[in-house]
Amino acid sequence: MASAPQPQEDDLERDLHTEHQILNMGPSHPATHGTVKFLIELDGETIVNLDVQVGYLHRGFEKECEAGSWYQAIPYTDRLCYTSAILCNLGFCMAVEKLLELETTERCQWLRVLSGEISRVSDHLTRCGAAALELQAMTPFLYGIEARELTYDLTEILCGARVTTNYIRIGGVKHDMPAGFPAAARELIPKIRSLISDFGGVVTQNRIFVDRLKGTGVISKKDCIDYAVTGPILRSVGVPYDIRKDQPYLVYDQVDFDVPVGEVGDNYDRYLVVVEEMHQSLRIVEQCLARLEKAGPGPVDVDDPRVRWPAKGRVFNRMEELIQQFKAVTEGPRVPAGEAYFAIESANGELGFYLVSDGSAVPYKVRCRPPSLINLAPLPLMVRGDMLADIIPTFDFINMIGGECDR
């Protein structure tokens, strides 16, 4: 009697039909803070391939800049990054100053470093807080956002606005710090520090947080450089590139701070780098405060009628200054013909502005080199082979800011 044939291993596999599945994530997904769409090819829950589609927040920043005066572009730069507007102001203004060959006053430079570092802390707090939230941790998010509110409070005391500051101007800053600022800063900075450490206390050793971050979103040093990734992501792979150290601008060569680096280049390293950078930034803020108080009052604007208005007393009593003021208001500064590229270290990496002037009062070309966009490009590389859920922390620590990415 013939027995039925035994099923073989490969028979079973032949019957089990599998194919890759395409999943749309976004453009407004609750777990991504940023309007971006991912077209994900999945094998089960493993990511095989990924197409990132950006541009949902494109509003023609570069085109708009070519329509107004050099000054009218500054409020647009506020809107590039809602958490670190001052750094975007700074990048643009310093590029224009490079074209004008202007050297700002020492007090102005210290104020710029001070305000820029406060801005960097709020950006990093947003990144860490949102990452925690999107990994389902509500408490640390609230610690992070409370600390961010305090940095916004400081920004408000300094320049009157919380988010879109418009504080940095071509050739100076809006105004010197108000009398109450140093006392407020001395009161709030310890609070921010303690909230950052509360935040760390909840997540840094937290089993779930560590498991979600360790070993996910890994990128190699070679790929980072190949994709021109900068900022905390590049530092997390062990490259200590920081424009504040490598090509110092303003007074960064006179302040004492360290550049933290990671080793592996995964999300956990990025998290640790970002937290340490916040502590370093607060250190810089304290040094700036001490320096500004010691130096006493001084001019914050360059004495150059091309970019800053003459003193009111002179405008009312002298013909020459009246004409300068009139020209400055109706037309804005005329920038000598030429081209310049200037880059600063923003919270996300190298924020560069490439400007072309034809000698008129209207920019001929304003190119913003957006670190968010360029850091987002290697995302497929970082998550390929990982699980679907690993996109969330990886995307969070890239910290794509829609306003700056899509412009």
Added chain:
Amino acid sequence: MDDHGSPILRALLRAMPGAVKDTHARLGDATAVVDAARIAEVMRFLRDTREIEFDMLVDLTAVDYLGEEPRFEVVYHLYSVGRNHRLRVKARVPEEPAEIDTVTGLWSSANWMEREVYDMYGIRFRGHPDLRRLLLYEEFEGHPLRKDYPKEKRQPLIGPRN
């Protein structure tokens, strides 16, 4: 041609004098204007020469000089992480055909940047693996950063794609 005291420009001029059309170092930015037809060759030299070693393509953009001939200028900003120096390379591209060789084979960062330039200026990059619009959508008509694209121009309404 003058190297303006820049060792990078000096090395480039020595190695490929025919490819470099102009140099300047105004405002401290060393700049080389090169022949668009030889851009890939120049870029490979800049990336692979040991004492220059531009391992990072920081930025790639274009400028529309409407009314000049050739009309467009593609602008590359290079940085060397190991040696901490920078260089700007520019190449003029005519309106017809608005084409230049891709550098995606040398730096992966060029992929999205070239897509953005194609999107905004309509300059095509020969040999690009995936030349689609980056920020705008497929049905968008025209290239908005061209100087002859009016800022107020309206786009046709498009329905849902599927």
